[in-house]
Amino acid sequence: MNVYEGPVQDVIDQLGRLPGIGPVSAQRIAFWLLDQPADDVHQLAEALTTLKQKVRWCSVCFNVSQDELCRICSDPRRDRSAICVVEESKDVAAIERTHEFKGLYHVLGGSLSPIEGRGPNELHLRELVNRLADQQVTEVILATNPNVKGDVTATYITRLLKDLPGVRVTRLASGLPVGGELEYADAVTLGRAFNGRQWMTS
Amino acid sequence: MNVYEGPVQDVIDQLGRLPGIGPVSAQRIAFWLLDQPADDVHQLAEALTTLKQKVRWCSVCFNVSQDELCRICSDPRRDRSAICVVEESKDVAAIERTHEFKGLYHVLGGSLSPIEGRGPNELHLRELVNRLADQQVTEVILATNPNVKGDVTATYITRLLKDLPGVRVTRLASGLPVGGELEYADAVTLGRAFNGRQWMTS
Numbered sequence: 001m002n003v004y005e006g007p008v009q010d011v012i013d014q015l016g017r018l019p020g021i022g023p024v025s026a027q028r029i030a031f032w033l034l035d036q037p038a039d040d041v042h043q044l045a046e047a048l049t050t051l052k053q054k055v056r057w058c059s060v061c062f063n064v065s066q067d068e069l070c071r072i073c074s075d076p077r078r079d080r081s082a083i084c085v086v087e088e089s090k091d092v093a094a095i096e097r098t099h100e101f102k103g104l105y106h107v108l109g110g111s112l113s114p115i116e117g118r119g120p121n122e123l124h125l126r127e128l129v130n131r132l133a134d135q136q137v138t139e140v141i142l143a144t145n146p147n148v149k150g151d152v153t154a155t156y157i158t159r160l161l162k163d164l165p166g167v168r169v170t171r172l173a174s175g176l177p178v179g180g181e182l183e184y185a186d187a188v189t190l191g192r193a194f195n196g197r198q199w200m201t202s
Numbered sequence: 203m204n205v206y207e208g209p210v211q212d213v214i215d216q217l218g219r220l221p222g223i224g225p226v227s228a229q230r231i232a233f234w235l236l237d238q239p240a241d242d243v244h245q246l247a248e249a250l251t252t253l254k255q256k257v258r259w260c261s262v263c264f265n266v267s268q269d270e271l272c273r274i275c276s277d278p279r280r281d282r283s284a285i286c287v288v289e290e291s292k293d294v295a296a297i298e299r300t301h302e303f304k305g306l307y308h309v310l311g312g313s314l315s316p317i318e319g320r321g322p323n324e325l326h327l328r329e330l331v332n333r334l335a336d337q338q339v340t341e342v343i344l345a346t347n348p349n350v351k352g353d354v355t356a357t358y359i360t361r362l363l364k365d366l367p368g369v370r371v372t373r374l375a376s377g378l379p380v381g382g383e384l385e386y387a388d389a390v391t392l393g394r395a396f397n398g399r400q401w402m403t404s
Contacts (some may be wrong), residue, residue, distance in 0.1 A: 004295060005268045007256040010249040017246075019234045020227050030253070031292055032221045034266070038254040044219075045247040047212040051232070052240045054209040064236065066207045090233055093206060 008034075060131070062107040062124050064089045072096075072105060079103040083131065084141040085157060087111050087150065091143060101141075106131065111149040112156055123153075125160065132164055142171045210236075262333070264309040264326050266291045274298075274307060281305040285333065286343040287359065289313050289352065293345060303343075308333065313351040314358055325355075327362065334366055344373045 004012065008030055015026035033041050057063070058070035065071070072078060072092070082103030086092055092105050108123040131137065142157055144150035158169050175193035176185055185193070206214065210232055217228035235243050259265070260272035267273070274280060274294070284305030288294055294307050310325040333339065344359060346352035360371050377395035378387055387395070 004291075005257075005266065005273055007249070007252045007268065008266050011253045014246045014249045017242075018231050020230060021223075025222050027292060027295070028222060029220050031290070033250065033253060034257060040219075041250055041254045044216045045250040047209070047216045048235065048243055048247040048250075050209045051213045051235060052243045055207075055236060064207065064210050066209065071207055088233070089206075090229060093229070 058107075060127075061105045062089075062109060062127070063092050063105055077102075080136055082139045082141060083128070083137050084143050085128065086143045087145060087153070091145075095143065103139075103141075108144070108153070111144055111153040113149050120156065125157070128157070129160065129164075132161070132167055135166055138166060139168045139170060142169065146172070146174045260309075262329075263307045264311060264329070265294050265307055279304075282338055284341045284343060285330075285339050286345050287330065288345045289347060289355070293347075297345065305341075305343075310346070310355070313346055313355040315351050322358065327359070330359070331362065331366075334363070334369055337368055340368060340370060342369055342371045344371065348374070348376050 011030045011033065012023065012026045015021055015029055016023050021029070033044075054066055055064055056066070058065040058073055059068050060073045061070060063070040063072065067074070079102045082101070083106050084095060084101055084103060085106045085108060086095070087108050087110055089107055092107065095101055095105075106124065106128050108125070108128075110118050110123060112118060112120065112123065128140075132140070140157075140161060142154040144153045144157075154171055158171075161167055161169050173196050174189065175196055176182065176189065182190070213232045213235065214225065214228045217223055217231055218225050220228075223231070235246075256268055257266055258268070260267040260275055261270050262275045263272060265272040265274065269276070281304045284303075285308050286297060286303055286305060287308045287310060288297070289310050289312055291309055294309060297303055297307075308326065308330050310327070310330075312320050312325060314320060314322065314325065330342075334342070342359075342363060344356040346355045346359075356373055360373075363369055363371050375398050376391065377398055378384065378391065384392070
């Protein structure tokens with residue numbers, strides 16, 4: 001129900017369309033914005049406009065980018081022998097935060113999901129195979145999500161790449177989250193932790 | 203940590219400043235926006251800009267408004283003998299949704315809170331007293347929040363208005379929320395429900 005006058009209701013309606021923001025949060029944000037300096041609100045509006053104007057996708061790895069090549073692909077310090085395959089740009093950010101990986105990425109643009117109409121042609125799979133053609137890459141790390149769709153996608157890619165000479169395909173370990181407690185782990189995760197158990201003595 | 207390139211990180215930073223939106227939600231919204239048509243994102247940016255340009259406060263009741271007078275104050279069908287006093291414009295919207303009240307409002311702009319430095323002079327109290335001067339108003343309904351600050355504010359206003367001739371001051375009932383269960387009611391609410399119990403037989 002539209003109980004507010006024009007501009008306030010417009011902002012509430014627009015904010016309410018964003019994922020994870022319900023009508024109550026939208027209202028709260030709208031009134032919070034009313035209390036902010038006009039410059040701050042202008043900056044938010046500008047950032048949104050710039051987002052759509054300036055952001056593109058890296059022509060090599062399909063990560064978000066400002067230029068033809070993303071920051072990672074154009075960084076000469078990155079290890080060009082390893083490619084980490086992820087579903088979305090968000091996953092690149094998550095992995096970058098770990099500082100564990102110094103190679104390159106390949107963003108698929110989702111996972112295989114026949115139900116949602118996403119088959120192999122909807123993902124950037126051909127481009128991945130093309131990147132492996134020059135034999136510089138020796139490891140492809142599959143970092144799709146540890147769920148059914150991510151697993152199916154990882155299995156598909158494994159089969160796709162299995163005959164490529166000199167390329168090892170690996171998959172991120174599944175297991176108990178660090179800091180968690182065994183008693184609260186779900187059975188599937190605990191089962192994977194068992195299957196993936198590692199030597200403590202050699 | 204800034205893991206995204208310019209415009210994406212800018213939007214995440216800006217959204218992350220909004221109340222109730224953490225870095226994870228901000229990131230989720232930013233990538234959702236990247237997938238939306240440019241026009242939709244432009245509309246959101248426009249709505250935000252318009253908000254600060256067009257919204258003002260009603261010169262009579264201090265509700266949000268587009269004009270000198272808000273929609274409610276300028277509506278000739280509203281009952282001018284009753285004024286409902288609320289803390290914020292949001293509360294006006296909440297009461298309007300009930301369709302129970304056809305009078306006018308007065309938005310205080312908060313509640314009395316010495317700790318947060320809000321005394322009587324920080325609220326629109328003088329303006330409330332001025333509105334009662336022409337003796338058209340016969341009832342002032344105090345609808346400040348049912349918490350300590352709202353109660354203190356209601357008590358203060360009751361004392362402020364107690365000598366005005368022909369004005370009855372009332373307060374919204376506190377009690378059990380409709381649809382709730384007695385067993386889950388907190389002791390204070392249950393106590394108020396007892397104190398405010400009403401005759402079923404007369």
